Amino acid sequence: xxxxxxxxxxxxxxxxxxxxxxxxxxxxxxxxxxxxxxxxxxxxxxxxxxxxxxxxxxxxxxxxxxxxxxxxxxxxxxxxxxxxxxxxxxxxxxxxxxxxxxxxxxxxxxxxxxxxxxxxxxxxxxxxxxxxxxxxxxxxxxxxxxxxxxxxxxxxxxxxxxxxxxxxxxxxxxxxxxxxxxxxxxxxxxxxxxxxxxxxxxxxxxxxxxxxxxxxxxxxxxxxxxxxxxxxxxxxxxxxxxxxxxxxxxxxxxxxxxxxxxxxxxxxxxxxxxxxxxxxxxxxxxxxxxxxxxxxxxxxxxxxxxxxxxxxxxxxxxxxxxxxxxxxxxxxxxxxxxxxxxxxxxxxxxxxxxxxxxxxxxxxxxxxxxxxxxxxxxxxxxxxxxxxxxxxxxxxxxxxxxxxxxxxxxxxxxxxxxxxxxxxxxxxxxxxxxxxxxxxxxxxxxxxxxxxxxxxxxxxxxxxxxxxxxxxxxxxxxxxxxxxxxxxxxxxxxxxxxx
Amino acid sequence: xxxxxxxxxxxxxxxxxxxxxxxxxxxxxxxxxxxxxxxxxxxxxxxxxxxxxxxxxxxxxxxxxxxxxxxxxxxxxxxxxxxxxxxxxxxxxxxxxxxxxxxxxxxxxxxxxxxxxxxxxxxxxxxxxxxxxxxxxxxxxxxxxxxxxxxxxxxxxxxxxxxxxxxxxxxxxxxxxxxxxxxxxxxxxxxxxxxxxxxxxxxxxxxxxxxxxxxxxxxxxxxxxxxxxxxxxxxxxxxxxxxxxxxxxxxxxxxxxxxxxxxxxxxxxxxxxxxxxxxxxxxxxxxxxxxxxxxxxxxxxxxxxxxxxxxxxxxxxxxxxxxxxxxxxxxxxx
Numbered sequence: 091x092x093x094x095x096x097x098x099x100x101x102x103x104x105x106x107x108x109x110x111x112x113x114x115x116x117x118x119x120x121x122x123x124x125x126x127x128x129x130x131x132x133x134x135x136x137x138x139x140x141x142x143x144x145x146x147x148x149x150x151x152x153x154x155x156x157x158x159x160x161x162x163x164x165x166x167x168x169x170x171x172x173x174x175x176x177x178x179x180x181x182x183x184x185x186x187x188x189x190x191x192x193x194x195x196x197x198x199x200x201x202x203x204x205x206x207x208x209x210x211x212x213x214x215x216x217x218x219x220x221x222x223x224x225x226x227x228x229x230x231x232x233x234x235x236x237x238x239x240x241x242x243x244x245x246x247x248x249x250x251x252x253x254x255x256x257x258x259x260x261x262x263x264x265x266x267x268x269x270x271x272x273x274x275x276x277x278x279x280x281x282x283x284x285x286x287x288x289x290x291x292x293x294x295x296x297x298x299x300x301x302x303x304x305x306x307x308x309x310x311x312x313x314x315x316x317x318x319x320x321x322x323x324x325x326x327x328x329x330x331x332x333x334x335x336x337x338x339x340x341x342x343x344x345x346x347x348x349x350x351x352x353x354x355x356x357x358x359x360x361x362x363x364x365x366x367x368x369x370x371x372x373x374x375x376x377x378x379x380x381x382x383x384x385x386x387x388x389x390x391x392x393x394x395x396x397x398x399x400x401x402x403x404x405x406x407x408x409x410x411x412x413x414x415x416x417x418x419x420x421x422x423x424x425x426x427x428x429x430x431x432x433x434x435x436x437x438x439x440x441x442x443x444x445x446x447x448x449x450x451x452x453x454x455x456x457x458x459x460x461x462x463x464x465x466x467x468x469x470x471x472x473x474x475x476x477x478x479x480x481x482x483x484x485x486x487x488x489x490x491x492x493x494x495x496x497x498x499x500x501x502x503x504x505x506x507x508x509x510x511x512x513x514x515x516x517x518x519x520x521x522x523x524x525x526x527x528x529x530x531x532x533x534x535x536x537x538x539x540x541x542x543x544x545x546x547x548x549x550x551x552x553x554x555x556x557x558x559x560x561x562x563x564x565x566x567x568x569x570x571x572x573x574x575x576x577x578x579x580x581x582x583x584x585x586x587x588x589x
Numbered sequence: 590x591x592x593x594x595x596x597x598x599x600x601x602x603x604x605x606x607x608x609x610x611x612x613x614x615x616x617x618x619x620x621x622x623x624x625x626x627x628x629x630x631x632x633x634x635x636x637x638x639x640x641x642x643x644x645x646x647x648x649x650x651x652x653x654x655x656x657x658x659x660x661x662x663x664x665x666x667x668x669x670x671x672x673x674x675x676x677x678x679x680x681x682x683x684x685x686x687x688x689x690x691x692x693x694x695x696x697x698x699x700x701x702x703x704x705x706x707x708x709x710x711x712x713x714x715x716x717x718x719x720x721x722x723x724x725x726x727x728x729x730x731x732x733x734x735x736x737x738x739x740x741x742x743x744x745x746x747x748x749x750x751x752x753x754x755x756x757x758x759x760x761x762x763x764x765x766x767x768x769x770x771x772x773x774x775x776x777x778x779x780x781x782x783x784x785x786x787x788x789x790x791x792x793x794x795x796x797x798x799x800x801x802x803x804x805x806x807x808x809x810x811x812x813x814x815x816x817x818x819x820x821x822x823x824x825x826x827x828x829x830x831x832x833x834x835x836x837x838x839x840x841x842x843x844x845x846x847x848x849x850x851x852x853x854x855x856x857x858x859x860x861x862x863x864x865x866x867x868x869x870x871x872x873x874x875x876x877x878x879x880x881x882x883x884x885x886x887x888x889x890x891x892x893x894x895x896x897x898x899x900x901x902x903x904x905x906x907x908x909x910x911x912x913x914x915x916x917x918x919x920x921x922x923x
Contacts, residue, residue: 427888
């Protein structure tokens, strides 16, 4: 009953005209910046912080939170339409979403992404309401050893991501790991592969790599295949998903929501892992995994649900403990401070109207996003019929502005272009960039946690198998490895026998 | 809503034209005499990410100063290399009063002693404007650690050398060096476990993966108030108003121990003294009236202020002090 009372308090706060308006403003801005490639929620929230001085704290936080999860919705739009992932979580959406767009099915892809996100958002909000405090404790059970084992699992899952040659996938993961090493080593403070450039001291940004490898390389590749571009525009079919599409996606949405919500709670890499994990799972449970990467709708529905669920549950550590799980949450801490709320474990009890009001607003925000986004699908798809010579230079320009805005750094733009050419090379060599990106994200975290775990165990490597959670993750990883490798080996042997 | 329409203008053709004129104007006007100052927006470079303490302080003061100076004050976050990238950018900017830096104990006292190759000189390349704020670090332990005060912690560490681990926000941060200084002065051994920033370190501390931390006060204070961490002492030279019952490390067991984190406003060296004086006056006014003064104080952050000279003296003393701490700790970044 306390739950209902809390919910009522939340909706009382969130449903005032003013707060609904700010919620709408937030998700609208979020959608907008999500659609603009590269311009992320961090830059936007930072710029809007001073503008919120004059607002009541609840309204300000409702709006800022709206920008964050609104951007998750918007981010999938460019990923699907033009193969430009705005942030880590939409990289996997590119794989099948862009393939669908090329087949003229951008509409259904966008619609499924929006509906899946709405469902995931609703469920994740419910989870927040019911289990936020106990779930926060989960973050504490995850020490360095557990993180390391989780990253191992993630890397093995990365192999499943690829649909081409196994060797290529492994090579790309390793290349990603190497790129991830660039920058100052957390444990010793040593600079690695920085070539004396202070701009590389903190490593290369994820968006820089993703934007180059996916977006820019695709633009370069498109220039040489004029015929295909025109085909894409010719056969845009229906805007909305068919009955078969929905039938194929609903289970993927459920699974994606579960995975995303769970991983979103973990500070650090959790939210990123969510969409990758959801994609891997969909590919594994599919009857015909070969459809993935060629426009399988489950490959859009699962990850999109996962990333939205994760976006909501990543508020758990912030709201219940006052500990930010990522850069956006760190900004929310700043916003709370400005408004005289000290983020910490007491927010829930001392400022219940803020805590429950924000949670209730997230559900309202998700509803607003669906209402806002479904009608927009038609407009986005029309955008594809803008002549290539106008559309793509514009996208390129916006992307460069976006990359620059990340860190106000011109070197980042140059690096993104370099990765664009590298990505073009990968297209020619038939190597997929997705495993590289996962290696790039997970590698540094894996190394950091491996060394930290060993430091804390005073050099005893058994720590990874004596801690039950860590052991469980490693067992799952080993099982996954067997599932991946055995069929591949068998196929090779069959080929060998045939010769 | 009114607040937003002002901040998010809809660019019409005329605005673009005006922007263009403004850019040209800015180029021409950069040599204008200081009595016209400021005739265009001022930027404050923050060498750390948005949302952190340095960023919050800059945005707060910037907001108030911009009203007094009748010019926009723009905050630009230029992160990287422990703050060196942003500080270097400010050092190499034109000394016309339109580029300022929110420097910190890291950019102007620790890094010059830590990095073998510094892109800028903290003394020669900057004209101090004013100290902005300072805060002590807080010695906190996980509640399971059987030590209720500093003496008991030292005894515990002596009885079991290397058994305790202390977390930090990274190599060469105040959290790290405060721990190293503690080890040295108390004659104990603890393992240093660096993290990428405060948040993950505090998470592992609250989760009991590590036992000890010399954390910046704002985050830990909340965990202490919620009973998730136990505070043993503050690292500063005096007790903190937010935890008046808590002794300083110097009082408790280690006479002479003193570490604080601080933030200050700088201009590139060569900026005219009139401009520095004007900025100092406005910054001090902003510090006195900033509407979040009490809120920051509640979190253990003390707003400072003072003359450029006082700040310069303070910084020189800090450079010497940290030089000694860094050398003795053996901390390195290369």
